[in-house]
Amino acid sequence: MMKDRALDPRTKLIIVMSISSLSVFIREPKYLIAILVIALFVSKMMKSEIFMILKKLRRILSLFMAMVLIQSLFIKGGNPIIALGEITLLTDVGILRALEFLIRISIILLSASILMTSSSRELLQGLIEWRIPYEIAFMVSVGIRFLPLLREEIEDTLTAVQLRGIDMEKLTLKEKIHLYSNIFTPVVTGAILKSQSLSIAMESRGFRAYNHRTSYLKLRMKARDYLISSFSILVSILIACLYILR
Amino acid sequence: MAYIEARKMSFTYPKGKRPVINDISIKVFQKDITAITGHNGGGKTTLGKLLGGILKPLNGSVLICGRNSKDLSLGQIGKKIGYLFQNPSRQIFTSKVEEEILFISRLKKQPMTRAQREMEEILRFFDLYCKKDEYTFNLSYGEKQRLALGAILVNRPEFLILDEPTTGLDKLRKDTLSEYLIELNSKGVGMIIISHDMDFINTHASRRIEVEGGRIIYDER
Ligand SMILES: Nc1ncnc2c1ncn2[C@@H]1O[C@H](COP(=O)(O)OP(=O)(O)OP(=O)(O)O)[C@@H](O)[C@H]1O
Numbered sequence: 001m002m003k004d005r006a007l008d009p010r011t012k013l014i015i016v017m018s019i020s021s022l023s024v025f026i027r028e029p030k031y032l033i034a035i036l037v038i039a040l041f042v043s044k045m046m047k048s049e050i051f052m053i054l055k056k057l058r059r060i061l062s063l064f065m066a067m068v069l070i071q072s073l074f075i076k077g078g079n080p081i082i083a084l085g086e087i088t089l090l091t092d093v094g095i096l097r098a099l100e101f102l103i104r105i106s107i108i109l110l111s112a113s114i115l116m117t118s119s120s121r122e123l124l125q126g127l128i129e130w131r132i133p134y135e136i137a138f139m140v141s142v143g144i145r146f147l148p149l150l151r152e153e154i155e156d157t158l159t160a161v162q163l164r165g166i167d168m169e170k171l172t173l174k175e176k177i178h179l180y181s182n183i184f185t186p187v188v189t190g191a192i193l194k195s196q197s198l199s200i201a202m203e204s205r206g207f208r209a210y211n212h213r214t215s216y217l218k219l220r221m222k223a224r225d226y227l228i229s230s231f232s233i234l235v236s237i238l239i240a241c242l243y244i245l246r
Numbered sequence: 247m248a249y250i251e252a253r254k255m256s257f258t259y260p261k262g263k264r265p266v267i268n269d270i271s272i273k274v275f276q277k278d279i280t281a282i283t284g285h286n287g288g289g290k291t292t293l294g295k296l297l298g299g300i301l302k303p304l305n306g307s308v309l310i311c312g313r314n315s316k317d318l319s320l321g322q323i324g325k326k327i328g329y330l331f332q333n334p335s336r337q338i339f340t341s342k343v344e345e346e347i348l349f350i351s352r353l354k355k356q357p358m359t360r361a362q363r364e365m366e367e368i369l370r371f372f373d374l375y376c377k378k379d380e381y382t383f384n385l386s387y388g389e390k391q392r393l394a395l396g397a398i399l400v401n402r403p404e405f406l407i408l409d410e411p412t413t414g415l416d417k418l419r420k421d422t423l424s425e426y427l428i429e430l431n432s433k434g435v436g437m438i439i440i441s442h443d444m445d446f447i448n449t450h451a452s453r454r455i456e457v458e459g460g461r462i463i464y465d466e467r
């Protein structure tokens with residue numbers, strides 16, 4: 001059951017869509033920082049568990065950092081900051097791009113934290129009431145539920161690898177990359193095979209037997225929801241205009 | 247000396263409410279083939295993983311060769327103990343069958359000619375040589391089980407923990423496995439076999455343990 005004070009999941013979807021589409025399309029650090037602040041503010045208002053997400057992602061975080069680093073090293077435009085003789089290592093544009101990337105990732109994480117204040121069932125219902133075909137809406141929600149499964153699969157695989165007498169701590173970076181690239185395919189195929197059996201199981205229980213499905217959970221947009229939705233759309237159009245006309 | 251010793255060990259899964267293992271103390275010896283039996287959900291797999299150092303007990307301790315399992319990394323444990331998971335797909339992590347056996351040697355940069363010869367030997371023994379170029383996820387359940395077991399044995403572990411090793415095997419493959427286990431045991435490899443297969447247990451086990459509700463209710467040699 002929805003709590004009375006909570007926003008409709010559709011409102012959250014609109015907010016998140018506004019924030020994330022702005023962050024994808026804007027390439028100016030100043031604006032991105034402004035969006036980041038807004039996203040942080042909204043996420044705080046919704047009492048999202050952003051620290052929980054960060055904690056869960058802490059292993060991938062180092063990967064992000066590596067990506068940021070690599071990105072800043074490979075962009076060669078602009079004025080060199082660090083150079084080794086003839087070879088420029090780091091330029092101001094490189095740093096700027098890396099910064100943009102970092103901010104974007106943070107915005108997307110914050111958006112996810114906003115969405116996660118609704119259960120996946122509520123979000124699914126939100127999509128359905130937007131007349132998005134049930135199959136597609138269902139796919140989205142299964143997709144979200146699938147991520148932890150994928151993580152489990154990866155963890156199991158890593159356990160199995162280590163049990164063959166491999167000390168992860170002792171591997172060099174090169175060996176680690178070799179290892180990860182090798183287990184990537186089996187992990188993904190494993191996940192795909194699982195989803196295949198899921199779909200067969202669903203068909204055999206009569207999924208899609210009727211065109212229309214009734215639902216116990218009903219969502220209602222309240223005045224506040226309409227207000228917040230229109231406000232966030234208006235603000236994002238405004239920001240977009242400011243950015244284009246700058 | 248006991249190869250694995252559990253002292254007043256209890257365990258609850260992170261999301262579980264009730265303890266799955268309740269205050270178990272046990273000594274397991276390398277000269278034995280120890281069988282663990284019990285009803286579904288009795289905690290056999292959990293007990294096996296605790297004794298193998300894959301799970302760490304919440305209370306009490308597990309000593310493997312005299313060292314606390316909490317201080318051993320999975321890599322260190324894997325060099326001593328070979329663990330066959332109840333679901334073999336969980337521990338097969340390469341796309342190609344032969345790669346599953348070769349992978350570790352490749353990663354450790356060991357001489358490949360020797361690894362290649364060993365791979366052929368193992369696949370021949372487990373009747374998988376004709377499948378060496380196939381994809382692992384297309385193997386049947388019994389084939390996966392044999393491949394997983396073969397891959398473990400590459401390391402020449404001194405102790406084996408096998409979680410229901412015979413469930414997927416036909417009569418012929420079971421007999422081959424039997425012979426192999428007897429041979430390994432005569433070479434001094436200790437074993438814990440988790441199984442419902444009474445025939446298999448009666449022919450192999452020198453000690454039988456029954457687990458129910460997270461406690462040992464029967465233990466006899
Ligand atoms: N990852 C987990 N999280 C929470 N509870 C678990 C987990 N794995 C197992 N359990 C619970 O622990 C109990 C014992 O499980 P375990 O797998 O050890 O049983 P088992 O004796 O091996 O059963 P089976 O004969 O079916 O293999 C079960 O009640 C199970 O629900």
Ligand SMILES: [Mg+2]
Pocket residue numbers: 290291292332409
């Ligand atoms: Mg089990």
